[in-house]
Amino acid sequence: MRKSATQLKEGIMSQQSSHSTTDISRRGFLAGAGVGALGLAAAGMFGCAPTTEQGSSTPAPTVQSTADSAPTGTSAVAQPVEITDTKDTDVLVIGTGVAGLTAAISAAEAGAQVTVVEKLDGLKKVYAHSITAIGTSFQKELGEDWTPEELVDFWDQYPDSDSFMDREAQLFAAEHSAESIDWLIEHGVDIVGVTVPPTNPFQVPARTFVTSSDRDGVKAYLEPLHAKAEELGVEFNFSTEATKILTDNSGAVTGIETNAQGTGIQYNAKSLIVAAGGFGGSQDYLRLYAPLTPNSPAFDGEAKGFALSQARSIGADVVAPGGTMAYFLNVDGGYVDNAGQAMYVNRQGKRWVNENLYFLDRAGIAYKQGISQYWAIYDSKLFDEVAAATAEKGLTNGSIVKADSIEELARLMDINVAAFKETVEAYNGYCASGDDAEFGKPATRMGRVFDPDDPKEYDLDLIDKEFVLLNEIATAPFYAIEMTVQASALSGTAGGIRSNTNGEVLDVEGNIIPNLYAVGESSNGHLIGYFYPQSGTSLCMCFCFGRYAGAAAAANAGA
Numbered sequence: 001m002r003k004s005a006t007q008l009k010e011g012i013m014s015q016q017s018s019h020s021t022t023d024i025s026r027r028g029f030l031a032g033a034g035v036g037a038l039g040l041a042a043a044g045m046f047g048c049a050p051t052t053e054q055g056s057s058t059p060a061p062t063v064q065s066t067a068d069s070a071p072t073g074t075s076a077v078a079q080p081v082e083i084t085d086t087k088d089t090d091v092l093v094i095g096t097g098v099a100g101l102t103a104a105i106s107a108a109e110a111g112a113q114v115t116v117v118e119k120l121d122g123l124k125k126v127y128a129h130s131i132t133a134i135g136t137s138f139q140k141e142l143g144e145d146w147t148p149e150e151l152v153d154f155w156d157q158y159p160d161s162d163s164f165m166d167r168e169a170q171l172f173a174a175e176h177s178a179e180s181i182d183w184l185i186e187h188g189v190d191i192v193g194v195t196v197p198p199t200n201p202f203q204v205p206a207r208t209f210v211t212s213s214d215r216d217g218v219k220a221y222l223e224p225l226h227a228k229a230e231e232l233g234v235e236f237n238f239s240t241e242a243t244k245i246l247t248d249n250s251g252a253v254t255g256i257e258t259n260a261q262g263t264g265i266q267y268n269a270k271s272l273i274v275a276a277g278g279f280g281g282s283q284d285y286l287r288l289y290a291p292l293t294p295n296s297p298a299f300d301g302e303a304k305g306f307a308l309s310q311a312r313s314i315g316a317d318v319v320a321p322g323g324t325m326a327y328f329l330n331v332d333g334g335y336v337d338n339a340g341q342a343m344y345v346n347r348q349g350k351r352w353v354n355e356n357l358y359f360l361d362r363a364g365i366a367y368k369q370g371i372s373q374y375w376a377i378y379d380s381k382l383f384d385e386v387a388a389a390t391a392e393k394g395l396t397n398g399s400i401v402k403a404d405s406i407e408e409l410a411r412l413m414d415i416n417v418a419a420f421k422e423t424v425e426a427y428n429g430y431c432a433s434g435d436d437a438e439f440g441k442p443a444t445r446m447g448r449v450f451d452p453d454d455p456k457e458y459d460l461d462l463i464d465k466e467f468v469l470l471n472e473i474a475t476a477p478f479y480a481i482e483m484t485v486q487a488s489a490l491s492g493t494a495g496g497i498r499s500n501t502n503g504e505v506l507d508v509e510g511n512i513i514p515n516l517y518a519v520g521e522s523s524n525g526h527l528i529g530y531f532y533p534q535s536g537t538s539l540c541m542c543f544c545f546g547r548y549a550g551a552a553a554a555a556n557a558g559a
Contacts, residue, residue, distance in 0.1 A: 080243045080257055081264040089115040089235075090557035091550070092255065092269035094242045094306070097124045098217075099520030099542035100275030101225040103503070105187065106550025107273075108232040112559035115267065116234060117258055119241035120302060123226055124277065128217030131184075131543065132536035133177035133210045138194045146208065148174035155533040164319060166526040172501045173527070173544040180543040181210050188224035208536070240265065242276065245310045245516070252514035253314065271515050271553035273503065275546070278493030278521035279305030289320050289495055307496045307522035314516065315507045319525030320495035339447065339467045341386060342376040343427050344483075349410060349420030351427065354439040356469050375413055375480040377424070382471045383479045391481075399482045409478045424473050431470040443470045494532065495525035503549025515556060517549040 090112040093104045100116065108114045118124065133139075134146045151174045156165055185191050194210050212220035230236070240260040248254050255268040279285035285305040311318050340355035344362075352374070353365050366374065378387060387400075394400030403409035410420040430436040434443040444466055451461040496518065498506045503517040520542050527541050 079259070081259050081262060083257060083264040083266045085263065085265045086268065087115070087265060088268045089113050090269065090559060091115070091271045091273065091553045092117070092267050093273045093275060093550075094118075094256070095124060095275035095277060095520070095522075096120075096222065096226065096236070097126055097275060097277060097520055097542070098128065098221050098225070098539060099522075099546040100124075100273070101222060101229055102543050102546030103273045103275060103517070103519055103550035103553070104229050104234050105225060105232060106547045107271075107554040107557075107559070108229065108234050108550075110551050110554035110559050112271075112554035112557050114229075114232075114234045115237065115269070116229070117237045117240040117242060117256075117267065119239070121239045123218060123222045124302070126217035126222055128212075128221055128539055130211040130536045131177075131181065131539040132208050132534055133181050133540060134174060134208055135178035136181045136194070136210055137178075138181075138191075138210060139208075142194065144194075144208075151177075151208065155537065157533075164526065166498075169501050169527060169545075173541050176544045176548075177540050180540065180547065183547060184221075184543065187228045189221055190224075208534075210536075242306055245272065245274075245314050247314060250514070251315060253516040269515070270557035271517065273549055273553050274307050274310075274497070274505075274516070274518040274522045275520045276306040276522050277303035278496065278524075279303060279308055280493045281305075286493075289493070303493070303521065307518060311497050314505075314513060316497040316505050316513060316516075316518075317508045317510075318496070319498050339386075339445075339469065340441065341382060341467060341469055341471055342378050342481075343424070343473060344374050344376050345415070345420060345423055346371055346374050347415055349413075349415040349417075350423055351438060354436070354441045356441045356445065373482065373484045375415075376483055377409075377473055378479040378481070379471070379473045379475045380477050380479070381475045387479070387481065391479075394481065401480050401482075402477050404476045404478075406473070406478060409480055413480050413482075428472045428474065431472040434470060436470060441469055444468050493521060494528045496521060496523045498526050499523045499545070499549075501545070501548060502552040503545050504552065517553050519545045519549045 091104075091107040091114045093100050093107070093114065093116045096116060096118040100118075104114050104116050132151070134144075134148065134151050139145075148171050152167060152170045155170060156167065181191055189212060191210055191212055194208075226236075237260070240258050242256045243259050244257040245253060246255045246257065246266070253269075253272050255266060256272065258265045258267060279289065281303045282305045285308060289308075307316075308318065310316070340357065340362075342355060343351060344353055344355050346352045346369075352369060352371065353362050355362070355376075357365070366372070383391070391400050395402060401409065401412040403412055406421050406424050407417050410417040413420070426438070430438065430441075431443075436442075446464055446466050448462045449465045451463045454461045499518045500506060500512070503519050503523070504512045505516040505518050505523070507513055521538070523545075524538065524541060528537065532538075
């Protein structure tokens with residue numbers, strides 16, 4: 001049975017207990033569903049000093065919304081060089097990610113002369129596979145009929161989400177998401193169907209993930225879009241880094257200065273679209289905007305926060321709500337307990353979460369508590385049921401440990417034996433009574449899973465399945481699977497300069513800054529919120545607002 005957004009919200013919120021409200025008082029966990037390694041929206045912003053597992057007294061992140069929030073340091077972007085050349089264009093786009101290429105194509109199709117600058121020597125990296133969308137032909141064939149309002153309710157289902165989110169813009173993206181899918185197909189992207197990830201049997205909305213044929217985001221999206229842009233006459237200038245946005249005396253944007261491998265080139269443009277990515281490659285910006293984010297090599301090291309670096313000088317409003325896209329994996333294949341049937345403990349040997357929460361939700365709580373590693377605990381009965389099939393490598397190299405007693409398991413995990421034993425005894429009591437007095441995990445729960453007998457690769461049938469969630473840790477041998485934030489889990493940032501549904505950048509008073517547009521990670525803080533809500537959401541925003549910003553920029557340029 002399809003659940004409404006309201007039912008999903010009630011189901012998730014009912015799992016919060018008084019024990020954990022300190023840790024999640026301001027959307028302390030993520031919502032939604034994930035597929036593939038999208039990883040575009042990440043990183044908490046404007047929190048305070050990192051919490052640790054020993055305490056949770058650190059206040060939750062706050063929303064920063066002012067041009068004065070942008071740091072004045074120059075370490076985030078390349079140093080300007082003497083300008084020795086000048087070029088003119090109608091529409092100038094910074095960046096060759098999905099948003100930038102989409103905007104460039106849209107502007108060119110509207111008749112504008114379009115130039116793109118990219119600091120890399122080739123197309124930007126992108127971690128992308130599936131797109132959140134509703135109302136597509138694929139979904140209609142399956143009888144899925146979520147409305148834009150339901151999808152946005154799902155995105156914004158946690159407390160305080162309406163305090164800074166631009167619901168109008170979110171609805172706009174949801175309403176035009178099917179249009180984006182059609183546009184991609186028309187422009188050479190191989191969209192093959194819809195799916196719902198098996199990683200979330202409980203909180204998944206209707207099948208909202210429209211997937212490409214290739215899990216490599218560059219091959220799936222960037223290469224066909226780049227080819228289309230070149231076909232339309234878009235000029236690409238690689239190894240050319242934007243260093244400064246230029247304005248006239250009235251504050252209207254007139255172009256940019258760039259550093260092209262030591263050569264200074266000024267680009268004059270009637271419209272400028274900033275699609276320069278986030279700030280994951282800047283340690284300064286990560287410390288300022290994302291102090292709680294675990295270190296991750298997956299962050300795009302080339303995304304230095306250009307949009308944020310320019311916010312103060314151009315008067316743009318900054319929205320940095322705080323949040324993360326992070327999830328935990330066992331690097332050797334033990335990432336199997338998506339229903340939360342095991343018990344999870346931190347390095348102190350204590351439970352720290354309702355294990356039944358969706359894995360993005362759990363990661364959000366871990367993020368708030370400063371947890372970058374934990375253990376999933378199984379007895380032999382549960383391990384054989386849900387983990388054994390993928391555990392061989394982990395058992396060999398030690399990321400999964402096995403013992404004949406609880407005490408020995410604790411020693412292998414290098415955690416406090418007495419604390420862990422006490423935790424196991426308490427948990428077994430909850431399992432016996434069917435009442436998790438600590439975190440409120442239900443004893444059983446019905447979920448939706450793929451039909452194992454369905455032979456299709458995409459558009460799979462779903463069936464109902466009952467999961468037993470409170471499982472005693474009683475039968476030796478016992479197992480612990482080490483779960484850590486993996487390299488693929490954190491690959492982008494959330495937060496940037498505010499824009500409207502046409503991509504027009506707004507100042508701190510809500511006025512449009514003439515000739516300036518921003519899309520993608522450069523402008524997503526008002527769309528995504530404290531925590532990344534659902535995999536595919538960022539691509540949904542990139543393709544929608546990229547298309548509309550490109551068209552608006554072309555019209556502004558007189559095309």
